[in-house]
Amino acid sequence: MSDSSKPPFRSRQWFGREGKQGFYYRSWLKGLGLPHDLFDGRPVIGICNTWSELTPCNSSLRELAEHVKRGVYEAGGFPLEFPVMSLGETQIRPTAMLFRNLASMEAEESIRANPIDGVVLLMGCDKTTPSLLMGAASVDLPTIGVSAGPSLSGNWRGKPLGSGTGVIEMSEMVRAGTLSQDEFTEAESCMQRSTGSCMTMGTASTMASMVEALGMSLPENAAIPAVDARRFRLAHLSGRRIVEMVREDLRMSRILTRAAFANAIRANAAIGGSTNAVIHLLAIAGRLGVELSLDDWDALGSRLPCLVNLKPSGEYLMEDFCYAGGLPAVLREIAAQLDLDAITANGRTLGENIAQAPCWNREVIRPLAQPVRAEAGIAVLRGNLAPDGAVIKPSAASPQLLRHRGRAVVFESIEEFKARIDDEALDIDETCVMVLKNCGPRGYPGMAEVGNMPLPPKLLRRGVTDLVRISDARMSGTAYGTVVLHVSPEAATGGPLALVREGDFIELDVPGRRLHLDVDEAELARRRAEWTAPPAPARGWSKLYVDHVQQAHLGADLDFLVGGSGDAVGRDSH
Ligand code: FES
Numbered sequence: 001m002s003d004s005s006k007p008p009f010r011s012r013q014w015f016g017r018e019g020k021q022g023f024y025y026r027s028w029l030k031g032l033g034l035p036h037d038l039f040d041g042r043p044v045i046g047i048c049n050t051w052s053e054l055t056p057c058n059s060s061l062r063e064l065a066e067h068v069k070r071g072v073y074e075a076g077g078f079p080l081e082f083p084v085m086s087l088g089e090t091q092i093r094p095t096a097m098l099f100r101n102l103a104s105m106e107a108e109e110s111i112r113a114n115p116i117d118g119v120v121l122l123m124g125c126d127k128t129t130p131s132l133l134m135g136a137a138s139v140d141l142p143t144i145g146v147s148a149g150p151s152l153s154g155n156w157r158g159k160p161l162g163s164g165t166g167v168i169e170m171s172e173m174v175r176a177g178t179l180s181q182d183e184f185t186e187a188e189s190c191m192q193r194s195t196g197s198c199m200t201m202g203t204a205s206t207m208a209s210m211v212e213a214l215g216m217s218l219p220e221n222a223a224i225p226a227v228d229a230r231r232f233r234l235a236h237l238s239g240r241r242i243v244e245m246v247r248e249d250l251r252m253s254r255i256l257t258r259a260a261f262a263n264a265i266r267a268n269a270a271i272g273g274s275t276n277a278v279i280h281l282l283a284i285a286g287r288l289g290v291e292l293s294l295d296d297w298d299a300l301g302s303r304l305p306c307l308v309n310l311k312p313s314g315e316y317l318m319e320d321f322c323y324a325g326g327l328p329a330v331l332r333e334i335a336a337q338l339d340l341d342a343i344t345a346n347g348r349t350l351g352e353n354i355a356q357a358p359c360w361n362r363e364v365i366r367p368l369a370q371p372v373r374a375e376a377g378i379a380v381l382r383g384n385l386a387p388d389g390a391v392i393k394p395s396a397a398s399p400q401l402l403r404h405r406g407r408a409v410v411f412e413s414i415e416e417f418k419a420r421i422d423d424e425a426l427d428i429d430e431t432c433v434m435v436l437k438n439c440g441p442r443g444y445p446g447m448a449e450v451g452n453m454p455l456p457p458k459l460l461r462r463g464v465t466d467l468v469r470i471s472d473a474r475m476s477g478t479a480y481g482t483v484v485l486h487v488s489p490e491a492a493t494g495g496p497l498a499l500v501r502e503g504d505f506i507e508l509d510v511p512g513r514r515l516h517l518d519v520d521e522a523e524l525a526r527r528r529a530e531w532t533a534p535p536a537p538a539r540g541w542s543k544l545y546v547d548h549v550q551q552a553h554l555g556a557d558l559d560f561l562v563g564g565s566g567d568a569v570g571r572d573s574h
Helices: 019-030 061-074 096-113 128-139 165-176 181-191 203-213 229-248 258-271 276-288 294-301 318-324 326-333 350-354 414-420 457-461 521-530 540-548
Strands: 044-049 078-083 118-123 143-147 154-156 159-161 379-383 386-392 403-411 433-436 468-471 483-488 505-509 514-517
Touching: 044 061, 044 096, 044 229, 061 078, 061 118, 061 229, 096 128, 096 276, 096 540, 118 128, 118 229, 128 143, 128 203, 128 276, 143 203, 143 229, 154 181, 159 181, 165 181, 165 457, 203 258, 203 276, 203 326, 258 276, 258 294, 258 326, 276 294, 294 379, 294 386, 318 326, 326 350, 403 414, 433 505, 468 505
Parallel strands: 044 078, 044 118, 118 143, 379 514, 403 433, 433 468, 468 483
Antiparallel strands: 154 159, 379 386, 386 483, 403 505, 505 514
């Protein structure tokens, strides 16, 4: 099956062996019922699966893997499926992000250590996508991504109910006294109507869109619902295609160039994507040695409009996005901003893929001339409160708060926030700035999604719907508000955020890209001298993580995981 003019596939180091070692490599696999001719030199395709019942968003991936296998067999490949750590956003404590780098290590070592020539990444829930991309990038084999796809649109009492976004809205209504607990509980059964990832433009949909915009999947990967037959067809075709990619030696590093990342950043603006994409793309680029910085997000994407009218920035849901044309239609709309020569997983350029992409609904995917929001990409803020940067998603913010000066109401931890926020005596009004500390990569640890702090009930009852909020945390992609996130350096490392005190004044100027703590340097120096670091974990993964995690502006990867080790393993199994 192999082309004699090319070097043998990597898997021949296992299956092409004579003697005792070759016997070992083949014999146990034959115990699965596999015939001898599968070991004849055809491409071996690893199907890296994050299926888990504890990750309901990915629970269709077992079935999806079978469709991938059909395609692999049809194209003359030999598929072998294997599991890696699955990170379910809704169940894992204290935050799935604490384990993104651990799962990436597992994916990397599983791919490298086994007789695999090409990889299909099956992913869906938020962290499962970056963890697999990061791990696979450090091995750099031919690789294609297939996302689980979004769940069907939620619907409660005849109205659309978006994953995450609807929960946040309704829980604020319960706290304001305008929705009963019984109604809230009833809505629980009406939101996730099928398997699949969150069907708002949250982090999972954003990352599936990033996979497609980067060129790491076949076109239309981002939006086809998880239970739509077209999702299974896409998996089938991806199985066929990965075999060709191995034969073409089309490795990840040829697809994931700086141009591909620039395309993804611009696409993120046009879809109104999650701020979490910032951290994940920085980390993926770091594994490949691609030059990408936090400032690239602002320089490349911030002036672009949001065209996709999806919650949390707009009105519709992922199913609507699929029927309207999905990501190809969006990319065609912003084609003038993209590097159309970027090569993608199907072997064609991005420009070829989107040249004829139709749009069927201009309410869901707006034309450039009628955007949902102008200048909607991620804005990067700097100032004495965030010397290494902070981010805000203007498309999810209140326009009147994008320039604001207010009195700080400070919470030293998320626990303190929860203990105080419902207190009617809390000294806060709508002009205040809520500040949350010690929720960054080291401080939480794991950088929790708590940056969109719920508002105090007494303000909600008065109809206040947004306040400026600042933290070193992340925010769920399904959340919204004037929320400054990822403040770097974080409070737990002694960054300026650690020095903010109740009653200080803070200036936010998003158009001017400024975040300023109105306290003089002498006073800040006094506070710095008094500061002591919070306690750190003493053992296990949390200790390894805290000892090595980088700050948010660098992608929050572990310092020793940046870069890659390629696919070579110098020794036999012993
Ligand atoms: Fe899994 Fe949103 S919780 S995708």
